[in-house]
Amino acid sequence: MNYANIIGTGTYVPEKIVDNHMLSELVETSDEWIRTRTGIKERRISTGENTSDLALKASEAALENAGMSPEDLDMIILSTLTPDYFTPATACLVQRRLGAENAAAFDISAACSGFLYGLDVADSFIRAGKAKNILVVSSEVMSKVIDWEDRNTCVLFGDGAGAVVLKASAEHGIINTVTGSKGDIEGNLVSKSRNVVNPFMEIPETGDNYLSMNGKEIFKFATRIMRKALKDVLGGTGIELSEVKYIVPHQANDRMFEYVAGKMKFDKEKFYVNLERFGNTSSASIPIALDEMAKKGLLSKGDKLIFVGFGGGLTWGAALVEWQLD
Numbered sequence: 001m002n003y004a005n006i007i008g009t010g011t012y013v014p015e016k017i018v019d020n021h022m023l024s025e026l027v028e029t030s031d032e033w034i035r036t037r038t039g040i041k042e043r044r045i046s047t048g049e050n051t052s053d054l055a056l057k058a059s060e061a062a063l064e065n066a067g068m069s070p071e072d073l074d075m076i077i078l079s080t081l082t083p084d085y086f087t088p089a090t091a092c093l094v095q096r097r098l099g100a101e102n103a104a105a106f107d108i109s110a111a112c113s114g115f116l117y118g119l120d121v122a123d124s125f126i127r128a129g130k131a132k133n134i135l136v137v138s139s140e141v142m143s144k145v146i147d148w149e150d151r152n153t154c155v156l157f158g159d160g161a162g163a164v165v166l167k168a169s170a171e172h173g174i175i176n177t178v179t180g181s182k183g184d185i186e187g188n189l190v191s192k193s194r195n196v197v198n199p200f201m202e203i204p205e206t207g208d209n210y211l212s213m214n215g216k217e218i219f220k221f222a223t224r225i226m227r228k229a230l231k232d233v234l235g236g237t238g239i240e241l242s243e244v245k246y247i248v249p250h251q252a253n254d255r256m257f258e259y260v261a262g263k264m265k266f267d268k269e270k271f272y273v274n275l276e277r278f279g280n281t282s283s284a285s286i287p288i289a290l291d292e293m294a295k296k297g298l299l300s301k302g303d304k305l306i307f308v309g310f311g312g313g314l315t316w317g318a319a320l321v322e323w324q325l326d
């Protein structure tokens with residue numbers, strides 16, 4: 001049997017740190033409001049680097065960490081909601097710049113759940129024996145789609161990229177994955193593509209392309225769906241939540257983790273949280289957190305981990321993983 005094992009992780013975040021006080025000079029907000037409502041203190045913001053630039057650096061770091069050369073990759077899966085272009089796929093730009101000449105490359109659009117969708121697809125290719133070495137990279141320049149005059153959203157997000165290298169192995173790495181969706185026709189979390197305007201239209205569509213969000217609805221959805229995803233990913237595996245060392249959640253809001261831990265009656269410390277320094281980096285948040293945990297030496301061979309997330313689409317997902325690195 002082929003299992004997908006994580007053999008390397010990498011991160012890249014822009015250098016520019018924007019703290020809550022700096023945002024309070026742009027919009028009517030305060031460090032106190034942002035910290036108490038979300039847990040965020042600062043975030044990284046691109047001063048010119050695009051999504052493929054961040055992705056490339058995170059990918060190089062992950063490959064180096066894995067001890068793998070780019071030519072050995074069979075596939076590059078990149079998740080983003082902020083691609084450089086409609087086409088080519090951002091994954092293809094990374095493939096060329098890495099020199100991963102033997103890799104197929106494509107993007108996944110599942111907003112903040114993109115990393116989990118990417119892992120799910122990569123795991124399926126490896127289990128089916130159709131690929132051996134896959135790079136899953138999640139990269140977001142959220143600052144491109146944020147309305148910097150909207151205090152409801154501009155305080156929440158940050159830019160960054162995280163990557164993992166997966167390798168086919170006889171050892172159990174990814175044990176189980178789940179993904180799901182519920183089309184958001186209500187428009188609770190939307191970032192529009194360029195409006196359709198052509199010479200044949202009678203009334204050109206107007207409006208902006210910024211990200212808009214109904215925070216309360218997303219909060220309710222997220223806390224419900226995280227609980228479901230956690231139960232579903234453990235279901236049928238024979239593994240109990242008590243055996244899981246860390247849950248690595250999509251880093252959206254610290255209050256969500258408190259709520260979910262309370263409802264499911266486990267210690268909130270089981271959630272690994274680093275959003276105070278990076279904000280919500282959408283699909284990049286889980287691999288950024290995972291890389292940090294690995295570099296801090298928090299993970300040992302045999303540890304059980306769950307990655308869980310939710311986001312625009314609406315989408316959600318979870319992965320139950322046995323860590324195989326020493």
Ligand code: ACO
Nearest residue numbers: 029030033037112151152155215216218219252253311312
């Ligand atoms: N500073 C000060 N006041 C603010 C700010 C701000 N940055 N933002 C909103 N407010 C005000 C609102 O205008 C409102 O004022 P009003 O009562 O006069 O109308 C008041 O604060 C309360 O606003 P709420 O929306 O009720 O605040 P809430 O406690 O719900 O917190 C938050 C808002 C943090 C957005 C929360 O709802 C949340 O975290 N939701 C989930 C968001 C999320 O996870 N999004 C990402 C998921 S998907 C993805 O990652 C792409």
